[in-house]
Every structure is written in structure tokens, then in C-alpha cells.
Ligand code: GDD
């Protein structure tokens with residue numbers, strides 16, 4: 001694979017988000033090295049930036065592909081379509097199907113996965129999101145926030161909540177259990193196996209770039225796919241639309257937030273993948289990020305990365321920090337620390353808002369790791385099931401915008417503008433003033449007790465394992 005990269009990026013504290021790279025060759029053979037060119041900025045300004053084309057050899061891609069798990073969240077998708085997705089996933093990659101389908105469909109998905117993995121001699125896992133043993137394993141591991149409520153009685157079965165985000169968390173936990181270093185997500189309703197294969201290669205190339213070609217030492221890495229187009233049928237013609245409706249809206253507001261919090265002058269369209277359903281990262285990063293419920297999961301990853309690793313807190317947040325300090329000091333009867341006159345507080349202090357730290361003995365947290373976020377535009381268009389309805393798109397937009405609205409980083413004026421926009425555009429989905437509901441976000445999975453999870457999953461769940469797991473041949 002060969003990518004055209006760009007030297008342009010936006011830093012937000014420790015997070016660096018790169019301008020979109022492009023796939024310009026699906027198979028770059030054995031070539032190594034890169035060529036650099038200075039190309040004029042395509043936008044209105046006269047600035048130049050350098051573009052390189054970087055080939056990624058089979059070996060460099062394979063090094064990632066053998067260490068990555070691809071999670072396929074699936075809810076009642078067409079069997080033949082799911083089969084195409086499996087056919088497109090690179091051979092040395094672990095497949096993890098997390099299903100929230102009807103029992104009959106789940107049975108058929110398991111059968112499909114089992115046949116495919118047997119025929120191709122590879123490892124595949126499948127589990128149902130409502131599997132009671134799986135829920136018990138999450139519960140035992142300390143992730144009880146993911147449980148459905150209310151349970152009428154103690155004896156009612158535990159169940160993990162519905163939602164794509166929740167399904168992805170299950171995929172993260174199973175991939176960790178399988179000892180993988182990276183994780184990627186590919187929707188089960190992708191209708192083109194060749195596009196799935198391109199996504200796998202893009203994950204490998206993008207992760208390789210983020211880990212080895214940036215200046216950061218041992219960074220977290222994330223790759224977000226910007227599909228080339230999302231085709232729609234209009235007046236009996238196939239139209240290759242460059243952006244989807246959710247992406248257009250969420251990207252615009254995400255860029256407005258970015259411009260408000262990033263240092264220096266910034267492009268106002270650097271984020272092209274706010275909703276990227278297809279994305280990959282190193283597993284440690286997936287364990288550190290908070291996952292949000294449902295379709296808020298992808299926009300929230302950017303917000304959470306900035307909140308946890310990135311943004312220097314602005315004046316508004318400094319004030320809130322001082323209020324928090326005063327409140328805790330009052331409760332403990334300790335003198336209120338004198339507020340610092342510095343206009344900026346490093347992100348290392350931001351856990352004051354969420355964790356239960358004692359401020360009288362301020363902790364000295366470790367320097368957060370750098371985060372490299374790479375966005376890559378594919379060659380293939382993204383054909384997927386488009387029959388899920390208008391309401392579905394509206395809810396997805398509102399969920400994405402809600403993550404921006406409720407971020408502690410969002411300046412009050414931007415929040416006001418967003419509220420007005422949401423009131424005008426989504427009146428039936430938001431509060432009377434335009435406020436979107438604050439969505440559930442789960443604690444980072446790094447707090448999971450993985451030993452407890454492993455034990456309960458193995459003993460109690462109906463996890464389907466096809467292939468060689470822990471040296472043992474299963475099913
Ligand atoms: N396990 C599980 N549990 N899977 C689910 C659930 C669930 O509750 N709900 C949906 N899925 C699966 C679907 O079967 C599909 O494979 C994938 O998650 C994405 O769901 P879609 O309903 O097809 O979403 P979409 O196509 O409208 O939106 C996709 O693209 C957006 C960007 O344009 C999603 O990937 C979004 O997350 C993304 O923001």
C-alpha cells in the first residue's frame with residue numbers, strides 16, 4: 001500500500017491529528033523509502049505544505065496484521081453481506097464477531113464464521129451481546145456500568161446493554177484476552193469485500209506510520225477511515241457522494257471545537273472523520289479511552305482523547321478547577337490552596353474533575369503518552385445497507401453532537417450556538433431549549449480485572465472459538 005501523507009497536523013496538547021492522507025496505490029509491492037514534494041495548499045491561503053508518498057511493504061503491513069483483531073459489530077445483517085466482510089479481512093488477522101442479532105440470525109452467523117475459519121485455517125471468535133455469561137464476566141471484571149437496568153429481582157439474568165459502542169467494548173475485552181496489540185472495527189453491513197480488504201491494509205499502514213514515522217516516542221496510535229465516497233441511488237443514478245449526512249454535520253462542529261481549543265492558527269476542516277465507523281488503534285489506547293454508548297462512540301473517542309491527553313484547559317475550566325479545589329478543601333476542613341495565576345493548567349491535572357483525588361496532597365501524575373491520530377481516505381467507495389431510515393440518521397447526528405455539547409472543553413459561546421442549531425434542526429430529539437441528552441460513557445477498560453474476566457468468560461459464556469486458541473484446537 002502507498003499513502004500520500006501531509007506534513008500538516010493540528011496539535012492539541014499531547015494529541016496530534018494529521019490532515020487526511022490518501023491511498024494512492026493498493027499494493028506497493030516490496031518498495032521502501034518515500035518521496036517528498038512541496039505542493040501548494042489546495043485551500044485559499046498561499047501557504048505550502050509538504051506531501052510525501054510513502055510505500056508500506058508487505059512485511060511492515062504483515063507485522064501489524066498478525067497482531068491486530070478486527071471486531072465486526074453485527075445486528076441482523078444480511079448473511080451474504082457478512083460473509084463478504086469476513087472474506088475481506090486479512091488472513092493473519094483475528095476475527096471477532098460481536099452480535100446483537102436475533103437468536104436464529106446469531107446461529108447462522110456462528111455457522112458462517114465457523115465454516116469460514118475452518119476453510120481458511122484461521123482463528124475466529126463470536127459472542128452474543130446478550131450472553132449472560134459474558135455479562136457476568138464484565139460484572140466480575142468491575143464493568144458493572146455496562147449492565148442493563150433495571151433488574152427486577154436479584155435472580156434476573158445480567159445482560160450487557162444494547163448499542164454499537166457496547167458491542168465494541170466486548171470486542172476490545174476479547175481481543176485483549178487473545179493477546180492482541182491492535183484492534184480495528186469494520187461494520188458487518190459493508191457490501192464490498194474489496195473495500196474491507198482495503199480498510200485492513202489502511203489500518204496496518206496507518207498504524208505503522210503513526211508508530212514509526214512520526215517523531216513521537218512510543219505513542220498511542222489511531223487510524224480513522226474517510227471513505228472515498230458513500231454511493232446513493234438518486235433518480236435511478238448511482239451518485240458517489242463525498243460525505244455522508246452525519247459526517248458532514250458532526251465534522252463541522254468538531255472542527256469548530258478544535259479551532260476553539262487548539263493552539264495557534266488552524267485549518268477549520270482538518271477533521272474529516274468525526275464519525276469514522278471504521279477505525280483502528282493500539283489496544284492499550286482502546287483500554288485507556290472511554291467508550292460512549294451506541295453511535296456516539298466514534299465522535300466521543302476524539303473528544304475523550306482531547307480531554308484525557310490533549311487540551312490545555314482554558315480559563316473557564318481553570319475557574320471550575322478552583323471551585324472544585326475549594327469545595328473539597330471545605331469538605332475536608334483544609335485551607336483552600338491559593339489558585340495559581342497561570343492561565344493554563346496541564347491536562348495532567350484534569351482528573352481532579354472525575355477522580356477522587358485528595359487535593360491536599362497533589363499527586364504527580366506521569367506525563368501522558370503522545371497520541372497520533374491519522375485519517376486516511378480510501379480508494380474504494382463505501383457501499384453499505386442504506387435502508388436503516390431517516391430517524392436513524394437524525395439520532396446518529398444528535399448523538400455525535402451531544403458529545404461536543406457536553407464536553408468540558410467546549411467554550412460556552414460554542415455550546416450556545418450548538419444549542420440553537422440543534423433546536424432548529426432536531427427539535428423532536430432534543431430538550432425544549434435544544435439541549436441534547438448527555439450520553440452514557442463507560443469508565444476506561446484499563447480498570448478491568450482481566451483475570452476475573454478471563455475466568456468467567458471461559459467458564460460461563462457461550463463464546464464461540466474456531467481455530468487455535470492458546471495452543472488448543474477448538475470447535
Ligand atoms: N454488536 C452490535 N450491537 N452491533 C450493532 C448494534 C448493537 O447494538 N447496533 C448496530 N450494530 C452494528 C450493525 O449491524 C453494523 O454492522 C454496525 O454496527 C453499524 O451500524 P449501522 O446501523 O449500519 O450504522 P450506520 O451505517 O448508520 O453508521 C455507521 O457509520 C457511521 C459513520 O458514517 C456506523 O459505523 C456509525 O458508528 C458511524 O458513525
Ligand code: MG
Pocket residue numbers: 187189384385
Ligand atoms: Mg451501516
